Amino acid sequence: MVYVAIPVALLCLSCLPAALAHARVTNPPIRxxxxxxxxxxxxxxxxxxxxxxxxxxxxxxxxxAGCDLTLCxxxxxxxxxxxxxxxxxxxxxxxxxxxxxxxHGGPANVSLIDTTAGGSGAFxxxxxxxxxxxxxxxxxxxxxxxxxxxxxxxxxxxxxxxQTPGDCVVQLFWATPDFSQNYYYCIDVVMAAVESTTPAAxxxxxxAxxxxxxAxxxxxxAxSAGNAPAAPSKxxxxxxxxxAAATGQAAPTSKxxxxxxxxxxxxxxx
Ligand SMILES: *[C@@H]1O[C@H](CO)[C@@H](O)[C@H](O)[C@H]1NC(C)=O
Ligand SMILES: *[C@@H]1O[C@H](CO)[C@@H](O)[C@H](O)[C@H]1NC(C)=O
Numbered sequence: 001m002v003y004v005a006i007p008v009a010l011l012c013l014s015c016l017p018a019a020l021a022h023a024r025v026t027n028p029p030i031r032x033x034x035x036x037x038x039x040x041x042x043x044x045x046x047x048x049x050x051x052x053x054x055x056x057x058x059x060x061x062x063x064x065a066g067c068d069l070t071l072c073x074x075x076x077x078x079x080x081x082x083x084x085x086x087x088x089x090x091x092x093x094x095x096x097x098x099x100x101x102x103x104h105g106g107p108a109n110v111s112l113i114d115t116t117a118g119g120s121g122a123f124x125x126x127x128x129x130x131x132x133x134x135x136x137x138x139x140x141x142x143x144x145x146x147x148x149x150x151x152x153x154x155x156x157x158x159x160x161x162x163q164t165p166g167d168c169v170v171q172l173f174w175a176t177p178d179f180s181q182n183y184y185y186c187i188d189v190v191m192a193a194v195e196s197t198t199p200a201a202x203x204x205x206x207x208a209x210x211x212x213x214x215a216x217x218x219x220x221x222a223x224s225a226g227n228a229p230a231a232p233s234k235x236x237x238x239x240x241x242x243x244a245a246a247t248g249q250a251a252p253t254s255k256x257x258x259x260x261x262x263x264x265x266x267x268x269x270x
Pocket of ligand 1: 129130131142143144145
């Protein structure tokens with residue numbers, strides 16, 4: 001019982017500064033600060049982000065040279081737990097939940113960012129969603145901001161980007177002109193590698209999956225926002241399993257199925 005009580009107390013301590021909060025992506029998990037970030041951006045920046053996960057980059061000054069505040073507030077992939085990386089597909093319907101704790105208004109947008117481009121990264125395609133007045137001061141935040149729906153760019157637009165965890169994030173960028181504050185929230189995403197891992201052997205099974213896959217994302221967000229990735233991920237897992245079997249790369253059958261099961265369990269967990 002004692003061991004239960006202590007972690008709860010620690011959690012609550014880290015929740016206290018959230019009273020200063022402005023807006024927060026509550027789901028899916030966003031990038032969090034860690035040792036690599038502290039090293040790259042400095043102690044002041046680290047303490048600011050740790051103390052207020054919803055804060056703006058202006059309160060992180062001063063920062064070390066080479067710390068890119070305008071990409072994920074400087075937070076780095078190497079600090080993120082692997083389970084926080086969403087496995088996604090091109091054209092997938094997505095959702096994020098936003099808690100407008102202290103409304104400020106101002107424009108905001110959601111985009112897929114190539115973090116390997118350096119600096120603030122590079123946009124992949126166009127904005128996935130834009131708002132003229134985000135977390136407005138004049139009225140309660142509309143439902144399409146607190147339960148924000150967007151669709152990832154199509155396969156042609158993404159190309160061979162986002163194949164490796166850490167390469168791409170979905171970033172919510174919000175600026176509040178009235179307060180001169182800039183907010184960046186990042187969700188790590190990686191493309192489910194169907195075609196790229198497929199040698200010559202598999203074209204017979206590959207076309208089958210895309211035929212049914214688009215149907216799932218279209219209906220999922222309306223039914224239950226936030227669970228959107230479940231249907232396509234499941235489809236994809238079974239495709240991946242078939243490919244592994246077809247290429248005969250995994251020798252012991254029991255290992256193949258247990259790996260597939262583990263993959264399925266992990267992906268469905270999102
Ligand atoms: C969000 O909903 C409002 C109406 O409440 C609408 O005017 C606006 O265009 C919508 N924006 C997006 C990005 O869906
Ligand atoms: C995107 O959001 C930023 C930050 O608020 C803003 O400066 C920019 O004008 C927005 N662009 C569009 C097209 O919405």
